[in-house]
Amino acid sequence: MKRSVKSFLQAPSNLSQWTHNLTIRPSSTSALTLCENPPQITESKHSHLTKSISNHAHMSQMLSQMIMNNIPIDHLNLMKLIDFSVSSHGFAASALLFTQFYGFIDSDLCNSMIRCYTDSNKHSHSVFIYTQMWKNGIFPDSSTFPTVLKSVAQLCRQELGKAIHCCIIQMGFESNVYVSTALVNMYGICSSVSDARQVFDEIPDRNIVSWNALITGYNHNRMFRKVIDVFREMQIAGAKPVEVTMVGVLLACAHLGALNQGRWIDDYIDHNRLRLNVFVGTALIDMYAKCGVVDEAEKIFKAMRVKNVYTWNVLISGYAMNGRGESALQAFSRMIMEKFKPDEVTFLGVLCACCHQGLVNEGRRYFTSMKEEFGLRPRIEHYGCMVDLLGRAGFLDDAQRLIQTMSMEPDPIIWRELLGACRIHGNIQLGEFAIKKLLELEPKNGENYVLLANLYARDQRWDKVGEVREMMDCRRVRKVPGCSSIEIDNVVYEFVVSNYIKPGFEEVYKLLADMNKKLKLAGYVADTGMASYDIEEEEKEHSLMYHSEKLALAFGLLKSPSGLTLRIVKNLRICQDCHGFFKIVSKVYRRDISVRDRNRFHHFVGGACSCKDYW
DNA sequence: GAAGCCGTAC
Structure with missing residues (x-):
């Protein structure tokens, strides 16, 4: 049964083509009887073969010789060949033909193929082999499930995952920690985190990998508080975290803006001799930057010996979001000097820095150089x-023209930015054009209507504002409520905008009322222009008074010692009025306040904001 | 054999 290697390597790479030819035969015989009449191979020859085959450079050559000379290949080497042919760019089909060449396939071979497909991101191929196993009476085993589940997770096919879970239970593999950990991961990635938790709870001998899979699941579903809870739970259970665990927990801290928690993790890494590898280091920089402490982020960056493009990117965007555009651009220059190759995300940070700083010419230059000098294609971001x-700086025509030149369809964010710019610069006509596009794409997003109402309110066109309100009622559109949080003594408190006094928080409302009076004497005037409804001035003022960020601020003033920076995280953008209010508070109450809103940071010190009122 | 990795425009 001679066959040329050439035809073997030219096997079709298309899945349907080769599956068509495939006959899978269950193997009851030993895997080593690959040929009908295998010639004897001495032990030394065998070991030589194995060694040679593990050297990828000689693989094709060896393979060719073996086939030409009709030398049988044992199971181990066959596996290696499959690994090799899949890993070397799309020889997957050749691997299968190879087994066909020898005429049979068994569960080990299937597992091997599934693993190779999974590792090379061909997840549907991986699932396909799994289903073929069943069809051909080859039973999956404990090595089949972890890998195929990984592919199922990547494909986000939860219903398939559930079906596989049933098989696992029926076959009695659910007590296998590898299998059940893979299930936790699969459910977590497929957004079925309660199932993940349930499987996790039933693992008898869970280990650090199982814990990490659970954390990954919570992070994936943006349940960041849960991640912190799980980390505490781990410590009570005596599980020893590893670097991957810390990365997961830091990610959660970064999203929550939970600086104290994050600092605690930083110390923990230090005290427990966990490595400050490039992943942990980058996650730390990102955490500090997202908690508004750029100096700490800088320190970590300087302490890191091994850096990569991610490390630079978090530093650059960290500077950008904290209003340190100059530092961001300097970091970018240093990055280039140190011969790191910037990628799309690097330029996102750089452009973001220009944007927050209003550096229009620089931004235009970087945008051009990204394309022309670095050969990167701009993405929608x-x-x-x-x-x-461009829009914010008043170049509305340029912004509109840029949208027209885009090679992709503008998304809601693009139209919302244009609308926002129209609101700032009072261009109702273009704003109406933008909102039309926006509502086609996002008819249910309350934020869009609010922007539109603000556009009209700026012009005192209350009839139009009323129309927008009616439109919202009619379409049953709700605004996302503003929500701010503040961390006091390691506990995160959340405040939602409301006009009635929440039980237990009476003093917060009382303080706010007092502050209002005090600040008015210091020159604060409620900015009612953005309270978009046609209501009496006093009423507008009242509705502004209980914005979530103000509630969080008053709570922070009450519950923390003087001198401590108040750190507030808000789900939406800070409003114009609160921005002014916070500036005066920082002066009158001599408190540094930092607010992380949906876009960026505002650091209020001594009556001024780091954004220099450009936001 | 399982997790595995850090960054992304309003």
Whole structure:
């Protein structure tokens, strides 16, 4: 049964083509009887063969010789060949033909193929082999499930995952920690985190990998508080975290803006001799930057010996979001000097820095150089930055023209930015055009209507504002409620905008009322222009008074010692009025306040904001 | 054999 290697390597790479030819035969015989009449191979020859085959450079050559000379290949080497042919760019089909060449396939071979497909991101192929196993009476075993589940997770096919879970239970593999950990991971990635938790709870001998899979699941579903809870739970259970665990927990801290928690993790890494590898280091920089402590982020960056493009990117965007555009651009220059190759995300940070700083010319230059000098194709996010940069700076025509030149369809964010720019610069006509596009794409997003109402309110066109309100009622559109949180003594408190006094928080409302009086004497005037409804001034003022960020601020003033920076995280953008209010509070109450809103940071010190009122 | 990794425009 001679066969040329050439035809073997030219096997079809298309799945349907080769599956068509495939006959899978269950193997009851030993895997080593690959040939009908295997010639004897001495032990030394065998070991030589194995060694040679493990050297990828000689693989094709060896293979060719073996086939030409009709030398049988034992099971181990066959596996290696499959690994090799899959890993070396799309020889997957050849691997299968190879087994066909020898005429049979068994569960080990299937597992091997599934693993190779999974590792090379061909997840549907991986699932296909799994289903073929069943069809051909080859039973999956404990090595089949972890890998196929990984592919199922990547494909986000939860119903398939559930079916596989049933098989696992029926076959009695659920007590296998590898299998059940893979299930936890699969459910977590497929957004069925309660199932993940349930499987996790039933693992008898869970280990650090199982814990990490659970954390990954919570992070994936943006349940960041749960991640912190799980980390505490781990410590009570005596599980020893590893670097991957810390990365997961830091990610959660970064999203929550939970600085104290994050600091605690930083110390923990230090005290428990966990490595400050590039993943942990980058996650730390990101955490500090997202908690508004750029100096700490800088320190970590300087202490890191091994850096990569991610490390630079978190530093650059960290500077950008904290209003340190100059530092961001300097970091970018240093990055280039140190011969790191910037990628799309690097330029997102750079453009974002220009945008927050209003550096229009620089932004235009970077946008061009990204394309021309670095050969990177702008993605919709880059256009997003540019539209925002141009629009906010008043170049509405340029922004509109840029949208027209985009090679992709503008998304809601792009139109919302244009609308926002129209609101700032009072261009009702273009704003109406933008909102039309926006509502086609996002008819249910309350934020869009609010922007539109604000556009009209700026012009005192209360009839139009009323129309927008009616439209919202009629379409049953709800606004996302503003929600702010503040961390006091390691506990995160959340405040939602409301006009009635929450039981237990009476003093917060009382303090706010007092502050209002005090600040008015210091020159605070409620900015009612953005309270978009046609209501009496006093009423507008009242509705502004209980914005979530103000509630969080008053609570922070009550519950923390003087001198401590108040750190507030808000789900939406800070409103114009609160921005002014916070500036005066920082002066009158001599408190540094930092607010992380949906877009960026505002650091209020001594009556001024780091954004220099450009936001 | 399982997790595995850090960054992304309003």
